Amino acid sequence: MNPALTRLCQLAQAPSRRIIGLMSGTSLDGLDVALCRLAGAGPGTQLTLEHFATVPYDDETRRRIRQVFAQGQVSLEYLTLLNPWIARLHARLVLDCLRQWQVAPAEVDLLASHGQTVYHAPQHQHQQPDFAGQNATLQLGDGDHLAVETGIITLSDFRQKHLAAGGEGAPLAAYGDYLLLSSPAEPRLLLNLGGIANFTYLPPASQDARAAFSTDTGPGNTLLDALVRQHRPPLQYDEDGRLALAGQVHEGLLAALLTHPFFAAPLPKTTGPELFGPAYLAAAQAASYTETLGLEDLLATLAELSALGVARAVKLAFEGRPVPPVYLSGGGAHNPALVAALQRHLPGARFATTDALGVPPDAKEAILFAVLANEAVAGQPVAIGAGRQRVPAVSMGKLSWPG
Template identity: 55%
Template sequence: MHPHIENLVRLADKPTRTIIGLMSGTSMDGLDVALCDVTGFGSNTAITVRHFKTCAYPKGYQQRVREVFAKRQVDLQHLTVLNPWIGKLHGQLVNECLAQWQVSAEDIDVIASHGQTVFHCPQKQHQLPDYPNATLQIGDGCHVAVTTGILTVSDFRQKHVAAGGEGAPLAAYGDYLYFSSEHENRVLLNLGGIANITYLGKGAAMGDTVCADIGPSNTMLDAYVQHYFAPKYFDKDSELAMQGSVSRALLKALLAHPYLAHPMPKTTGPEVFNLDFLRACQTQSSTLALQHVDVLATLTEFCACSVAEQLNSLALEHGNVSVYASGGGLHNPLLMARINERLSADVKVYSLGNLGIDPDAKEAVLFALLANETLAGRPISMSHNSAMPNVSMGKISFPD
């Protein structure tokens, strides 16, 4: 038997695997690195996060990626060279974390690398009948493996697409394994670049889990700040948006986007919700002369409206729900206040920290869980939910 295969068998048989989860979201504000000990698999999974850090990207990272990010026409050479460059960079950042934490690479069983999404394109978005759902993440897993000397599982979304899914959101798999409850209806709300939710009914089977992208969270806010308030990268503590007033005309135009009315499950991204969409809505609503702080206030309200409406709808259908929030939007005080003000009495919002996981670490931890399932689990059964196919995800890259 090849030594690599023997190693995979050994990892599958270990009672506890030490896994580093990596996540770089559409906000591109840094690489989340979570060092986890994962015991068991499937519904018997237990996880301990030993270390977590968000590693700042080097100067110019965002600029390089934004040359190809969510754009239909790009320089193919630039896209091609970014793929290994990001993989190597992510590997270097892992090495720096291990040195800081005084952990040897030999003590890590596997790295779970999400990569950097540059284009997400489900069929109902591209509307090309001869082509399937599609999504593209770069940051080659082989480069991560070689740079760190650690077995790497990467490119999780492609199997999901190949099996009939849209490649996103993948959070439902890990959310069910770790956060499902026999005692309450739970919603895991991630306010990243795109706001997404996982609904976990009290005592429900895994196949009843519902996951969906609601609409934009930070992606349009951050893009607007970067365009008009450079060198600011985001609206820290809502300082800018709190100076503005909501434009009801612009808000109405934003909320008219047909995606918001689509039933769950559904996926979207910055390919749809971006500054071009904002500009079209401003033109339609005759609000091009708005002060920049008023636009930011309105974009914040736009996110709050779409999130609160979906949460209220779940409560109306299922009864009381407990919402556990994570992602960068959790640190946006105006956004969180506006969401809470719009919620019905049947919806209560808490930080994911109440369930024992650092809210900022959640996405990286979820990919560590997916890698654990790839190595030691069974295909996750979502058999009657076509949006969440019954598959193992991730491609394995050996370090030599």
Template identity: 50%
Template sequence: MPALNKNLQNLVTIAQKEEKLGIGLMSGTSLDGLDIALCKFSGHGVETKFELLNFTTIPYDEKFKHEVQDVFAKKQVSLEKVTLLNAYIGTFHAELILQALKDWDVNPGTVDFIASHGQTIYHAPKRLHNQPGYGNATLQIGDADHIAVKTGILTISDFRQKHIAAGGEGAPLALYGDVILGSKPGENRVLLNIGGIANLTFIPADADTEVLCTDIGPGNTLIDAACREYFDRSYDEDSAIANSGKVNDVLLDALLDHPFFREAAPKTTGPELFNLEFVADAQQAVRLFNINKADLVATLSAFTGRSISNFIKGNFDVPGLKIFVSGGGARNPFVIDYLTYALPNATILNTDELGINGDAKEAILFALLGNEALCGEPMKIGYNPAVLMGKFSFPF
């Protein structure tokens, strides 16, 4: 029998190691920076033992943000730019990983794998694009061959395509991590991530009830977009702008009137739908052509709070519900106060109370999916396809 080549031999050796050191990468819809989580794993599936050794977010500079924004969530872009960015982001992410490892004094040779989400540039579930003959689709760029070659570390990437191939919408993938890391028998839990888009995983107390993981609607994306457009700021730090404005209830109702909120879950979305054009359409519908810009930010912040609380109230009317919040929106006091007020029967906590750093949660999730790709078994959770996700890129 011919011997396996060096890449495959290394792959088998890594897959069979009792303990693995893996890096998870996430670069989300907020485009604030690259989240890098260095984790130690043993086991797989619900038996996974996991430790977060180091975490950092390396902020993107304005130039890089603009480069990505040029092609992000837009129907028409330069194909040349997308092609250039695919290689460029891969190489850039590799440089950021090497920088983080240097800062942590970790030798890249000791890291077994990198699990890279890539940068989503377009998310197109069938419900959203509505084009006959085409199914669900999504596109993450930042090619992993560049990461593997530049870092010398086996890289697993492009997790969402397998989810779609097996019948999903390619997102949210959070449930695999949420169930592995956040379940507690006998307790009704929601793990709520407020990133650019808000999503949640409901883990019921009773094992016979189905786990549900779904996007809910906008998290920070509209608040950030309005801050960029009208205040020359990238976000509303500590809700300073929202707190100086007044919620416009007519506009709030118009925003909430979109059919997305009436569609059955699980469902996914993105800034392809929730953008400033969406807000202008809602203003048009109620003939509100002029609105004070601080009132607009307050209304968009209330929109995030209300769409999340409506979904939770409408779907999980269960006793003793605990909601563990993560993502940058957990630091938006206006949104968190709104949830606390609108959901008096639930307890609102932070994922840190589960021992999971809320900022690191999504990067940890991808590290965990990388671990599953190496040594796991397909898991049937909720309505999600039972498949192992990710593609392998070798360093040599």
């Protein structure tokens, strides 16, 4: 028998596993690396986060990814070359982290890699009549390269199984959030403010787990970051929301932005910078005669838009019922302009970060992929959500052996 298979069987039966979760999201700020100890599997899973780092991408890495990121037309040759290049980059960054943490690769059981999303194409968003009704998403950074470079058994490309089972390939947060952060008594809303904003609704664990689901709500930081990069290089984002806080919301532009049907579409739904990108903003500016609006006012308006996207999705989910306590994560949780707008639009909701639940808010998404790998190896397909919620009960991730 393949010795790697024997090792995997031993790992599956062990009381706990040491798993590195990797996530690099739509903000292209860097690679999140979370070294986790996961004990058990399923709803009783216990997490110990041993180490976490966000390794920033340098300008050259961002430039290369942006050659294809959310672009309708790209060089196929470039895309082909980028796929193993990203994997080798991620492998090098993982090995750098392990060296710093004084952990040998042989002491890590599994590597769980999300890869770099370069295109997200749910059926409501793409314009390809040849593929009408089909959902698709593409993450680069091939798992075989990661396994060979690091010597660690790797699970990767988690989103394809979700697609195969009828989902949109995202958000996957529902699975990890449910397994790690459900409470026996309290309903919870876990709101992640990344490039795209999304939330998971967790019913109290005593209730039917099939009520759990996650959905994207619209832009988080993506439009804010793009404007700051364009108008204030080399800044990559509006640090502590300073520029947005100095601006005024422009109601005309906000109304034009909110006419997009995504905001009224039923839940769950997913999106990406392919929709919420420069063309969307330019069209709304043209429609509201705000092409000359200053940067601060634009940012204030876009922070309001992100908050209203969340508020509208919450309204669709709860239809007037009280909003559960909100636990924030993702980089946008550090933006006071965004958080203040959210608090205004979800009056009465109690806000905290996932720190209050023992999960550092910047590490949550990387931890999610470690949890998915743990489930794939040691768990059962997770039977949460169902039917309307489109949370297929599947185990996700493709296996790559180092040898």
